[in-house]
Amino acid sequence: MVEISKELENYLSDFERFEKNGAVKGPSWVHQIRKAAFARFAALGFPTTRHEEWKYTSVAPIVRVRFQPAAYELGGLTAARLARVTLGEGTCAQLVFVNGCYSRELSFFWSLPEGVKAGSLAAALYADPAGVEPYLARYASYQDHPFVALNTAFMEDGAFVYIPQGKIVEEPIHLLFVSTARGQSTVSYPRNLIVVGNDSQATIVESYVGLGNEVYFTDVVSEILAGENTVLAHYKLEQEGEEAFHIATLQTHLDRNCNFSSHSIALGGALVRNDVNAVLEGEGSECTLNGFYMVTGRQHVDNHTRIDHVKPHCSSRELYKGVLDGRSRGVFNGKIYVHRAAQKTDAKQTNKNLLLSEDAVINTKPQLEIYADDVKCTHGSTIGQLDQDAIFYLRSRGIGLEAARSLLTYAFASEMISQIKVEPIRAQLDNLLMTRLQNGSHAKDTL
């Protein structure tokens, strides 16, 4: 094995133990990928703030902790306790993962159209490895991103969704990741693979919830492959526990004439990093990346997005909005990369931030790299406080100061909420906002 620095030693011993465990061995090609990924992780090491992509996000708090591999443990978790975070009856399938492991007890399948598969990746690797092999770990590169490499080295379970050609899956497929960590610090590496055939339509919801206040770490990678002419909406609702670390990569590849939208909502966790990458590999696709983050206390949330316009005539629209309170920190880094062949690209990126306190900090950085000459690309970012004129205007009509502040904060966020088309998610987010805002219920009545 490779030479390894001290802070990685524990990961090495975990990996050696993991590899020897016959239960997770799987087909040899998976074994090869894991080994290569671990070697890459060992070579890269954990990023420091000297790395451009990690300049404003220090992962030192993660490096310091000795995590134990998480195991399936319900710890009193029941379907009833999950009700608050499920999408109710409006889903066609709900796959629940407890500490990264698929839960047969808590998952259910309601009305999946024929031929559509949704289940555990571990089971798919066991029962139908050939169905997974062309896709798994072929798109989310582990060459440069240490946490993608780490996830790939330890990948074992997660969701595998396969939608064949020409299927319309009207109701969302919900992938619900619950952490029940208790008593010790654990790490899980959920790995999701979503393959959508030509001419199909689907909505995928990933949500991450922590039930306790333990320190735990979720390192997740999701790969989405969308065939020609697909309509795909992806939602991610991150509500990890307040001491949790969450590092995620969503890697999406779109064939021609796709309509893809991603809605990434980050609310929980102590340290959160979201990478959302979309590669527009065919002509004529439309890609929407929306994001909303709302943090307080000492939370840190970092959103990195990258849109690759590889082929001509694609459009992308990106809007990320953040509300930062307390001593929280936010990072937004949005890259749009227009390749030489991608003429007639139409890209627009916007990041807007609302700082509610003196001590909250946001670092925002739009990055355009354009190698084609006939394109339309714009970007903009704003950082502001609540508008004092607007607050005074509301107060002069009898609305109290706190209610006015809540109302304006809610109004700032409402643009993102209104774009959420899955009703239960919209309602959940709405409720979360209300409880976070002082006099929130008043603001809700008002809007």
Add this chain to the structure above:
Amino acid sequence: MLEIKNLHAKVDNKEILRGIDLTVNAGEIHAVMGPNASGKSTLAHVLAGREAYEVTAGEVRYEGKDLLTMSPEDRAREGIFLAFQYPVEIPGVSTAYFLKAGLNAIRKHRGLEELDAMDFLTLVKEKMKLVEMDQSLLNRPINEGFSGGEKKRNEIFQMAVLDPKLTILDETDSGLDIDALRIVANGVNALRSNDRAMIVITHYQRLLNYIVPDYVHVLFDGRIVKSGGKALALELEEKGYDWIKAKAESAQRMFA
């Protein structure tokens, strides 16, 4: 109803109001006129409770209470309404719901029952007619994309809904064409009554053809330098503010 005594106020460390004395009784309309930068808008904002304006001396009593210690929302709840010279655009908050929140906060303060959506809508529809405002504006975000005239009409509409005792119109006429001016004035006149008072701040005499004041005061350099009946407005129109300026300056020289 309102008693202003020796009011001094600063903005950004610059003294704008330099000793205002003004008494307004119920049922009266007072016009406050004056050239640009004479302190007209500052007076309006100080009365409404804008925090950026620092009162350095003097007192203001409203219905016997110390107005200056009250928060802006409490002043509104007690019946003071400021029609803004530059109404604020607030994206994401609809006019209807914002106004309902305001109205119910005021009603609650006055010990009245809060209005539900149905009753509110009935009230609002009636008041919109008063200012010939299109109902579709209700569901639009506050003032967003409104024309100048629509914004001013929206102010008068809000006034009509909130039913204040003391209204301060801050240059509500500026930038309005004659049709819009008539609509706004009709809205204001409809609310004239013996238990309500108004302070009409304006640069031009024109508005006072439509809203006829009981008293006219001329504000210059942070002080009321002349008061009179409605004829004073006409005299100002005729002679211009230079006449006042010259008089005020010669008065200053006399005291110097």
